[in-house]
Amino acid sequence: MKISYNWLRDYLDTNLSIEELSHLLTDIGLEVEAVETFESLKGGLKGVVTGEVITCERHPNADKLSVTTVDVGGADLLHIVCGAPNVAAGQKVVVATTGTIIHKGDESFEIRKSKIRGEVSEGMICAEDELGVGDSHDGIMVLPSDVKIGIPAAEYFGVTNDVVFEIGLTPNRADAASHLGVARDLAAALTARHPEHRTAGVRKPDVSGFKPDNNNLPVAVIVEDAMACPRYSGITVSGIKVGPSPAWLADRLKAIGVRPVNNVVDVTNYVLFEYGQPLHAFDAAQIAGNTVVVRKMPEGTPFVTLDEVERKLGAEDLMICSSSEPMCIAGVFGGIRSGVSGSTTAVFLESACFNPVSVRKTSKLHMLKTDASFRFERGTDPEITVTALKRAALLIKEICGGEISTGVVDVYPEPVIHRRINLSYDYVNRFTGQEIPEADIKVILKGLEIGIVSESAGGLELDIPPFKVDVFGIADVIEEILRIYGYNKIEAGDKLNSSISYHQRPDREKLQNLVADYLSSNGFNEIMTNSLSSSAYYEGGAWFDPEKCVKMLNPLSRELDVMRQTLLFSGLESVAYNLNRRQLNLKFYEFGTVYEQTGANVKGDIVRSYREQKLLALFVTGRLVPESWYNSESSADFYQLRSYVTALLAKTGIDQRRLQVAESLPPFFTAGSVYTLNGKAIYCIGRLHVKLLKQFGIGQPVFYAGIHWDNLIGVIRNHSVSYSEVSRFPEVRRDLALVLDKSVKYADLEAVAFRTGKQLLKKVNLFDVYEGDKIEAGKKSYAISFILQDETKTLTDKEIDKFMDRLAAALETETGARVRR
Structure with a gap:
């Protein structure tokens, strides 16, 4: 939100510099994100x-x-x-x-x-x-x-020079979504913090001179839905001349980034940013029957908005209608037929209070975000509608000419009841850990326009104005006091109270950071993608079951209409995005939650339930190492990715040898493996299917590993890590060249070796593979190294040879492997 310094000075006297004012605004909760200069003529005619x-x-x-x-x-x-x-x-x-x-x-x-x-x-x-x-x-x-x-x-x-503050307004601070709201906070802070400003206050626009000139153009107002529209006020001004706004008005709007339209519309925008109360001007000649009706229309009713787009109304959309047709989407956007044009000679001004939830739903349904909906969604002050209306009417009369042709029509069936809160001085001091002078508390509350109904020796009974939409209890009042008093003035005490917290074993965050550090140090970049995905990825069920998708009830778009079942699709979107920008060598990882819908048959009825799981996804594509004269042109492959996963599991204390290989393979792999432990999936790894890559416009191989993080945590929880002293006795290496059937997997050989070696065998490594005319068809040759070590003594040649004979016999018996001489 943009706030003009010149505009603020209309309501507030201050001699603070721009830098001091920026610091003060940030200090009271209105964070200044940027400070810009504005000149009505570029360059300001300097020189x-x-x-x-x-x-x-x-x-x-x-x-x-x-x-x-x-x-x-x-x-x-x-x-x-x-x-x-x-x-x-x-x-x-x-x-x-x-x-x-x-x-x-x-x-x-x-x-x-x-x-x-x-x-x-x-x-x-x-x-x-x-x-x-x-x-x-x-x-x-x-x-x-x-x-x-x-x-x-x-x-x-008369060139205008101004300074504009860009304020990052938090959603709860609807009361500060205007120049007067910001001025109110500044005045309270100046009064509380600077003795020389003790009497400082906000100069509000004077509307005491308002009075109708005649009653020549009465417009009746009927509110059919008081829940959605608690208050509706209106007035007519006739005999006006629509044209460009005077320079001062146009410059005020341009300074805060609002494009001037014409003098009538500009006045409504001016009052919006002055009071925070949205207004709307209707061409009075377009109001059929001189009657305004606030109601809901049948679902699907077509309505053309000011941007010339035809929209289908929802059943819950509140509309401002004439006696025959809708004219405006309440609190959101006007209609094309009822707006002010160059031929308009009389206007009906609307100043209303709409239900925030109603406006939020309508704005989201039609994907319309306006300055009016921004404020209505957060809550506006129902007690300001008439004041803002009078201010606008007087400005239009001054700028556009004409006459006020009716009194204020005000439909307010159930006036809002102010919240009452009892504030104890002692509670404030205990809450803040410091004694705040009672006089300061009262000065701050007065500056914030929070009424003091009664006062006792121990505290105050407060009247909370309705524009303070986020003040519901005593803690909220103390927050208001502290931000104006100054959080920096609250000293840290000598005593620190803390509660003992229990951390589950293992510490999930610590373990995740350990794995993330390992991956990042090995050249991986972490990505964070949207939990929302497109249902188009799941259509047809080629890769995942579309019935398991958790659908959004009110999706933002077709591309974000389901919760993701996997990290695969969003990761491939990131891969494709980078490849399209000539970043061809990629290593990505992502921790993320996936969601799926499950169903159970309970007495003949399908009961829907939902499941969340945390996964870790790894993607590798392109070259193994950057191109260089001394590096080979080898590309990323399955084995490289598997080495990362194996080392990653080792970091968490899981030995790859404990895992079993599942028979089934996910359809999105052309080749790969799924590893389980005690029947639970730990990870899948493989080369992604060409058809899937083509769906994302990817033309080079991509290798993917999906680790079931929650299952891994469960395994680690029941796994104890022990330390053993480094052996004083040397390792011994022996190699075997084995001829075996092509169907035999290296993992089978490794498993037989460790079963045979028990405590003596420490490591097994495949260092060469041969298939050719030197061996018979259907066979392959593996060259494998075996590292032996005894923790209690140095192994002799006789012991080593005896073990190797036993190992060769076991390999031949269980896998059909033959030692190649």
Whole structure:
């Protein structure tokens, strides 16, 4: 939200600098995210002054140029070469002096002292379009003869310079969604923190002069749904002339990023940002039957909004209607037929309070976000509607002419009841851990316009105004007091109270950080993707069961209409995004939750339930290492990814050898494996199917591993880690070359070896694979190393040979492997 410094000064006197004001705003909970400058004319006409042409003669070397001397109030006359046909001695003109930056559209250039056809030129006599004050370029601007020379052009043309604060308004602070709301907080803080501002207060616009001129254009108001519209106020102004807004009004709106439309619409926007109360102006001639009806329309009713888009209304959309047709989506957006146009001569002004939930649902349904809906969704003050209406009517009468042609029509069947809260001084002091003077508490509450109903020795009975939508209890009141008093003034005590917390074993966060650190140190980048996904990925059931999708009741879009069942699709979106930007070598990981819908048959009825699981996904594609003269061109593959997963499991204390290989393989893999432990899936790993990659526009192989993090945590919980001393006795290596059937897996050989070796065998490694004409068809050759070690002694050759004979026999018996001599 943008707040204009000049606008604030209309309501508040302060001598704080912009920097001090920014700090104070942030300190009271209105965080200043940026500070910008605004100039109604680009460049602010810096260096441009008024002057008088003293002499004007033809240029000796150019027929269309003139050589002039100009008095701009300095010690010397300026020599300026001018090409305008209308320049003449005695004229009052506008002069850009040397060093001035001239902005013309999107281009700019600096005025420098130069020679033009041999004559010195020390400035430029300006035309309208060169300054941005008009469009004419027929000649230089000639000012009235009584204009003083040497005055800044910015002063003469009334150029507005402003400072704009960009405030990050939190959703609970609807009371500060306006200049008056911000001024109220500032006034309270200045009064509480600066003794010299003890009497500072907010100057609110004076509407005491409001009175109807006649009753020539009455409009009846009927509210059929008081729950959705607790209060509706309106008034008519006739005899107006719609046109451009005066400069001061247009500049105020432009400073905060609002585009001026016309004087009527601009007034409604001005009051919106002044009071925080949205208004809407209807062309009175378009209100059939001179009756406004606030009601809901049948579902599916077509309605064309101001942006010329036809929308189908929902059954719960509250509409502002005439006696025959809808005119406006209440609190959100106006209709195209009832808006103010150049031919409008009378308007009906609406100032209402709408139910926040109703507006939020309608805004979300039609995907319409406006300044009005922003405020209505957070809650507006029902007690400000009439004041804002009077303010707008007086401004329209002042700017657009016309007459107020009816009294205020105010439908307010059940006035809001103010909340009452009893505040104990002792409780405030115990809550904050510090004694806050009672006088300061009362000054702050008064500054925030929180009423004090009664006062006792121990505390106050407070009346909470309805614009304080987030103040419900005593803790909320203390929060209001503290942010104005200053959190920085609350000292840290000598005593710290803390409760003992129990951490489950293992510590999930610590373990996740351990794994994340390992992956990041090995070149992986962490990604974080949306938990919402597209149901299109699940259609047809080729990869996952679409019946298990958790569907959104009110999806933001077709692309975000289900909760994700897997991290696979969102990860591939990230891979595709990077590949499309020529980032071809990728290693990604993501921790994320997935969701699925399950059903159980209970007495013939399907009872729906939902399950959440946490997964860890890894993606690898492209080259193994960056391209270099000493590196091979090897690409990422299954085995590289599996080595990362194996090391990752080892980090958590899980030995890969404990896992079993499942028979089934997910359909999204062309090749791969699924590993389980005690019947629970631990991880799947493999090369992704070409059809799946094509669906995402990916043309290179991608390898994926999906780790069931919750199942892994469950295994680790029942797993104890023990430490053993490093052996003092040496390791021994022996190699075997085995000939075996191609159907035999290395994992089978490894399992047989460890069963045979028990405590003696420490490591097994496959270091060569051969298939060729040197061995028979259907066979392959594995070269495997075996690391042996005895923890109690040094192994002898006889013991080693005896073990290797036993191992060879076991491999031949259980796998059919034959030692290749």
